[in-house]
Amino acid sequence: MSSEPGKGSEPVKASEAGEPFSTPEHTGASSDPLVGTAPAPVVAPTPAPVVAPTPAPVEGAVRLGASLDIAAVRIAGGGLRDDARAVAVVWRRELIRFFRNRLRILTSLAQPVLFLFVLGTGLASMVSARGGPQGSVLGAGIDFKTFMFPGVVGMTVLFTAIFSAVSIVWDREFGFLREMLVAPVRRGAIVVGKCVGGATVATLQGVLMLALAGLVHVPYSPTLILTLLGEMMLAAFMLTAFGIMLAARISQVESFQVVMQFFVLPMFFLSGALFPLSNLPQWLAVLTKVDPLSYAVDPMRRAVLSQMALSPRTRAVLGQGMSWDGWRLPVGLELGLVALAGVVVLAIAARRFARPE
Amino acid sequence: MSAGTGSAVAPAIEVCDLQKRYGEIEAVRGVSFDVAAGETFGFLGPNGAGKSTTISILCTLAEPTGGTARVSGHDVVAERLEVRRRIGLVFQDVTLDDYLTAEENLRFHADLYGVPKAVLAERLRRVLEMVGLWDRRSGLVRTFSGGMKRRLEIARGLLHSPRVLFLDEPTVGLDPQTRSHIWEYIEQLRRREAVTIFLTTHYMDEAEHCDRIAIIDGGRIVAMGTPETLKEQVGLDRVVLRAPDQDQVTSALRDRFGLDPIISEGAVAIHVANGAEFVPRLFGELGVPVSSVSVARPTLDDVFMTFTGRTIRDAEASTSEVNATRPWMRAMRSR
Ligand SMILES: Nc1ncnc2c1ncn2[C@@H]1O[C@H](COP(=O)(O)OP(=O)(O)O)[C@@H](O)[C@H]1O
Numbered sequence: 033m034s035s036e037p038g039k040g041s042e043p044v045k046a047s048e049a050g051e052p053f054s055t056p057e058h059t060g061a062s063s064d065p066l067v068g069t070a071p072a073p074v075v076a077p078t079p080a081p082v083v084a085p086t087p088a089p090v091e092g093a094v095r096l097g098a099s100l101d102i103a104a105v106r107i108a109g110g111g112l113r114d115d116a117r118a119v120a121v122v123w124r125r126e127l128i129r130f131f132r133n134r135l136r137i138l139t140s141l142a143q144p145v146l147f148l149f150v151l152g153t154g155l156a157s158m159v160s161a162r163g164g165p166q167g168s169v170l171g172a173g174i175d176f177k178t179f180m181f182p183g184v185v186g187m188t189v190l191f192t193a194i195f196s197a198v199s200i201v202w203d204r205e206f207g208f209l210r211e212m213l214v215a216p217v218r219r220g221a222i223v224v225g226k227c228v229g230g231a232t233v234a235t236l237q238g239v240l241m242l243a244l245a246g247l248v249h250v251p252y253s254p255t256l257i258l259t260l261l262g263e264m265m266l267a268a269f270m271l272t273a274f275g276i277m278l279a280a281r282i283s284q285v286e287s288f289q290v291v292m293q294f295f296v297l298p299m300f301f302l303s304g305a306l307f308p309l310s311n312l313p314q315w316l317a318v319l320t321k322v323d324p325l326s327y328a329v330d331p332m333r334r335a336v337l338s339q340m341a342l343s344p345r346t347r348a349v350l351g352q353g354m355s356w357d358g359w360r361l362p363v364g365l366e367l368g369l370v371a372l373a374g375v376v377v378l379a380i381a382a383r384r385f386a387r388p389e
Numbered sequence: 390m391s392a393g394t395g396s397a398v399a400p401a402i403e404v405c406d407l408q409k410r411y412g413e414i415e416a417v418r419g420v421s422f423d424v425a426a427g428e429t430f431g432f433l434g435p436n437g438a439g440k441s442t443t444i445s446i447l448c449t450l451a452e453p454t455g456g457t458a459r460v461s462g463h464d465v466v467a468e469r470l471e472v473r474r475r476i477g478l479v480f481q482d483v484t485l486d487d488y489l490t491a492e493e494n495l496r497f498h499a500d501l502y503g504v505p506k507a508v509l510a511e512r513l514r515r516v517l518e519m520v521g522l523w524d525r526r527s528g529l530v531r532t533f534s535g536g537m538k539r540r541l542e543i544a545r546g547l548l549h550s551p552r553v554l555f556l557d558e559p560t561v562g563l564d565p566q567t568r569s570h571i572w573e574y575i576e577q578l579r580r581r582e583a584v585t586i587f588l589t590t591h592y593m594d595e596a597e598h599c600d601r602i603a604i605i606d607g608g609r610i611v612a613m614g615t616p617e618t619l620k621e622q623v624g625l626d627r628v629v630l631r632a633p634d635q636d637q638v639t640s641a642l643r644d645r646f647g648l649d650p651i652i653s654e655g656a657v658a659i660h661v662a663n664g665a666e667f668v669p670r671l672f673g674e675l676g677v678p679v680s681s682v683s684v685a686r687p688t689l690d691d692v693f694m695t696f697t698g699r700t701i702r703d704a705e706a707s708t709s710e711v712n713a714t715r716p717w718m719r720a721m722r723s724r
């Protein structure tokens with residue numbers, strides 16, 4: 033075997049499509065008969081194209097000759113390009129799995145629909161009954177379901193994101209995680225791929241929910257839809273990252289219940305998805321402020337309410353979203369916090385996976 | 390990187406005093422061996438001997454707690470990515486995505502390993518044809534049998550043309566026919582791909598396929614060499630006689646040949662240096678009716694017995710008891 037070249041001595045010149053896929057280490061390896069029988073030197077000393085210059089798909093012998101060159105595949109590892117490709121492939125797998133499981137798409141829709149139309153309708157009658165027709169808490173012009181809608185969209189994103197993220201535990205149980213972890217790519221790239229994939233899936237599921245907007249008097253205005261879409265994506269990213277961070281510590285599928293009971297459900301109930309965050313007792317107010325989901329639901333609710341014609345009084349009650357010590361947080365700050373939380377949590381998750389046993 | 394320089398033929402795998410402990414459990418207690426490029430090397434040992442742990446370390450999935458190992462000239466701790474680029478792996482348990490098709494599983498792998506698009510189609514076809522799954526490439530892996538999954542994993546392990554292929558118990562849990570198929574693929578592989586193969590097994594007969602084997606028990610290598618030399622080290626052939634009157638045969642063997650016969654499974658067994666030459670003498674001098682005689686060269690079973698003092702089946706039985714009392718182990722292991 034010829035001397036093994038260092039990373040630095042990779043023949044960058046021998047790149048045709050910008051991707052050098054052969055290294056002298058392989059071509060020089062006389063111990064490898066495959067390369068020995070290869071029809072042509074794989075790396076020319078001059079910047080010649082590496083691939084046989086006949087890109088046309090030819091069947092038979094010619095292709096066989098080409099296939100022998102495969103031993104000269106330049107295998108990935110370390111570069112930014114490799115990382116990007118790893119992110120893409122893991123992302124694609126998430127999408128394939130999502131679209132293949134139509135039943136899951138439907139069942140994931142069932143819960144938020146129940147919340148919105150059953151719980152929402154039930155609560156609406158109570159909320160408006162309390163103050164009588166004149167002094168209704170909500171006042172005229174808004175249905176409680178409309179108020180709940182952004183919360184329920186957030187809920188859809190939350191559950192789908194966590195479910196996608198925690199599928200890492202299943203990947204581990206069924207071994208596929210090892211197939212990913214032993215690949216010559218940085219583990220961070222796998223984690224980012226999983227996160228982007230889960231976030232995409234969660235956003236898609238959220239979009240399905242968003243499609244029901246009309247049923248709860250939310251107008252299909254392009255600005256509103258786009259705003260909500262962006263906010264959903266951000267929330268989905270943060271939540272998936274959060275799920276992956278938890279999944280890194282879970283070794284058994286059974287522990288998924290723990291995640292649901294102790295992290296996901298509290299996150300959901302404390303986020304203000306179902307009730308306004310105003311006039312809460314101190315202990316509850318504090319808890320809602322530590323819940324990162326609150327900072328994602330509030331901007332979505334603001335976007336929806338801004339589209340509705342509301343009396344000043346109603347707006348005062350419902351619009352009282354996230355505030356710190358009486359200071360109403362601007363939307364930009366809220367979204368910035370969500371993004372920040374997402375990045376921090378993702379970094380922790382990546383670190384947890386980077387460690388070998 | 391540096392190791393390969395200078396030496397004419399660097400070993401594909403170099404392991405020096407490798408150790409791994411999991412808390413109290415010493416899974417690997419200082420093993421050392423080299424595997425030459427192009428060689429097929431087998432780890433033979435009962436369950437719990439430390440085979441998978443050794444593979445995990447060599448594949449950079451676990452960190453050794455002592456010793457060093459290099460694969461294809463690269464240190465498995467310091468140069469993980471370099472090692473990973475050069476190896477293919479078939480794990481002991483299935484690591485396919487059930488919800489993807491066979492081809493999607495392979496494409497996922499190819500993308501992850503950066504197999505260039507230009508050669509992928511051909512390569513895909515070649516590995517799938519080799520394991521006889523080309524026609525089933527669009528089938529969901531969920532619908533595959535255990536043997537098909539194993540074959541698909543072997544195809545996947547080869548897809549990126551690794552220098553060293555690790556096969557952890559490639560035939561465990563498969564029926565005899567599928568097992569022999571898998572071995573055909575492995576033989577084919579050795580001829581066509583000239584890849585170095587490191588495999589583990591606890592089937593004696595399978596170890597015979599290897600150029601060299603190491604017998605591992607309790608985290609230690611107890612013997613190493615070609616199957617032939619190991620069997621020669623055991624030395625004695627086994628001669629089994631069946632006779633109408635066993636006691637008569639036994640005493641005749643004792644008196645006239647000075648041997649120490651063992652009666653087992655309804656037959657009389659003796660161990661002699663050269664069975665084939667012993668049989669004519671037996672016929673000439675025994676003087677007692679015998680209904681059948683068979684001569685067996687020592688098997689790897691005998692080798693295992695000689696070096697560990699128990700049969701591999703006994704060893705299995707004792708570890709499976711241990712493992713049965715520890716159901717959490719599976720969960721731990723897959724971490
Ligand atoms: N992750 C782990 N945690 C604790 N003990 C382990 C772990 N992996 C393996 N072991 C123990 O190490 C020993 C060797 O296991 P292993 O390498 O899987 O054996 P083999 O592959 O030869 O059957 C066994 O006793 C096993 O229980």
Ligand SMILES: [Mg+2]
Binds near residue numbers: 558
């Ligand atoms: Mg094992």
